[in-house]
Every structure is written in structure tokens, then in C-alpha cells.
């Protein structure tokens with residue numbers, strides 16, 4: 001078996017391998033969504049349980065590895081959100097999985113799953129080896145979930161490692177972070193990420209990778225709440241490029257459709273980030289194919305209202321899973337964008 005993760009994960013995988021020599025009771029693996037945080041955490045969890053780990057990971061041959069692969073290892077507890085459970089029907093497969101939720105499941109980690117950890121952790125190891133709890137996405141825990149988890153982190157049972165994987169380190173409670181050994185998944189090098197996209201049939205890997213913000217695994221994003229169709233992206237782009245010329249009618253007419261709020265906010269953030277860059281005479285990061293349109297929209301724009309709008313979008317991103325009226329929220333938020341596109345006063 002050996003290293004069973006994507007090539008750009010080799011460096012953090014080596015760090016984890018060192019940690020395996022003297023296992024901490026809690027490890028927090030963090031990086032941006034789409035760089036393989038979950039895949040790395042799953043590989044690490046597997047290697048902790050393996051009876052004869054080889055360089056880079058689990059052996060794939062021993063009895064423990066077989067149980068892990070079958071999903072029946074008694075000393076392993078997976079704590080995933082319903083959305084991630086569907087996205088990873090075979091948690092140990094590094095290759096793309098096929099399942100996805102059509103209607104969009106909850107992205108939060110259910111409180112019962114955290115509460116039931118107490119029972120799991122109070123018993124001893126079934127197979128006499130290490131025990132592992134894998135939690136993802138650890139940033140999707142509400143206050144109740146976090147405090148229930150904290151109890152387990154405060155008094156970790158011997159021989160147990162809690163592996164937390166998060167797409168957003170800033171969203172983690174400091175009290176949880178401080179009890180974990182932190183491992184960062186760095187930005188995938190461009191060449192490796194583009195190569196990966198090319199191998200997976202992407203015709204224009206440069207601009208696709210840019211539109212993904214450098215995160216190659218967004219190609220396989222399975223969470224429908226985090227994904228926009230090309231049609232919807234085209235509609236949004238068309239509206240956003242109108243800047244302050246956008247009318248209420250255009251917004252209500254074009255956006256009388258269901259759009260997942262988290263994906264919408266992420267899209268807006270990327271576009272506004274590009275627009276801000278362009279006002280400063282910098283190259284755009286995400287919408288490279290639309291660079292010339294964005295540059296012409298950015299002419300003489302006042303950057304301050306855009307920066308204020310961007311921070312509002314960031315706040316909104318943290319609340320995007322709350323059951324707001326998505327359609328109305330989206331329409332209002334686009335109109336607010338339009339009002340933030342303001343020429344510098346002469």
C-alpha cells in the first residue's frame with residue numbers, strides 16, 4: 001500500500017507519520033476545502049489502526065486494515081455530517097466516489113454522534129491496539145457539539161486518538177484547537193494540481209484550477225449546497241459584471257430560481273475578491289477567463305465599499321447553513337453588491 005494519498009499531500013503525510021511514533025490524544029488537520037483534508041485524515045486514521053504500518057501509511061494487508069476497509073473496525077468511530085456520509089460511502093477510497101445527495105443534506109455534525117462518543121471511549125480497545133475517532137468537518141459543529149466534544153478532549157482515554165479534520169481553522173473553538181496537535185495541509189503546488197485535473201479529463205486545467213481557487217478536489221465536490229451548475233454561474237457572472245447598472249428587475253427576473261446559499265456566497269466572495277484585485281491593478285485570481293471584463297468594471301472604482309461588502313460576505317458564509325429564505329437573501333445580497341460598486345469621487 002504505502003502512501004495512499006494525493007501527491008500534494010506527501011509533506012503533511014510525512015508530518016503525520018512522525019506523529020504516529022508517539023501518538024497525541026488529539027490531532028487537528030486543517031486546510032481549505034478541496035485540498036484533501038478529509039482524505040489525509042482518513043489515511044492517517046487507517047494507519048493508526050494498522051498493525052504493520054509501512055512508510056507513508058497503512059499496509060492494506062493486515063486484519064486491522066481489512067476491518068477498516070470493510071467499515072467494521074470496532075476501534076474506529078467515524079463522525080461525519082450527513083452530507084459527508086453520502087459523499088464518502090467508502091471512507092477509505094482515495095479515488096472519487098460516485099454518490100451524492102440530490103437535495104442537500106445537513107452539513108452540521110449531529111449532536112447525538114458526539115454524545116455517543118462518550119460510550120465508545122469509556123470501553124477498552126476491542127482489538128488491543130489503538131483506537132481512533134475521525135471527525136469531519138470539524139468546523140461544522142455548533143456550540144453544543146463543541147462543548148460535548150471538549151469533555152472528551154479534556155480527559156482523553158489512553159491509546160485513543162481523536163482526529164479532527166476541518167475546512168476552516170478559524171471556525172474552530174480556541175479551546176478545542178489548543179488541545180490538539182495541529183497539522184496544516186498546504187496549498188497544492190499548481191503544477192501538481194493542474195496535472196491532476198488534466199488526468200481527470202479537464203480540458204482547461206489552468207483556468208479551472210483558478211476558478212477553484214487552487215483546490216483541485218473541488219472538481220469532485222459532492223455537496224450540492226457547495227456547488228453551482230455552470231448555468232447558474234453564468235447567470236450570476238452576467239449580473240455581477242453589470243456592477244451598479246444592475247436593476248431590481250434584472251435581479252428578480254434572473255434569480256427566481258433555487259440556488260444553494262453556501263455556494264452562492266462562495267461564488268460572490270471569489271468574484272468580489274477579483275474585482276478588488278483589479279481596482280489595485282493586480283491580476284484576478286479566480287475568473288481568469290473574464291479578466292478583461294472585470295478590469296474594465298474596476299475602472300475608477302472606490303475600493304472601500306467593496307471591502308466592506310466582502311467582509312459582510314465572509315460573515316454571511318459562516319451563517320449560510322442557517323435556514324434563511326435563500327431566494328430572498330440572494331436577491332437582496334446581489335442588490336447590495338450593486339450598491340457597493342461605486343466610482344471614486346473626482
Ligand SMILES: [Zn+2]
Nearest residue numbers: 050059062065
Ligand atoms: Zn495494516
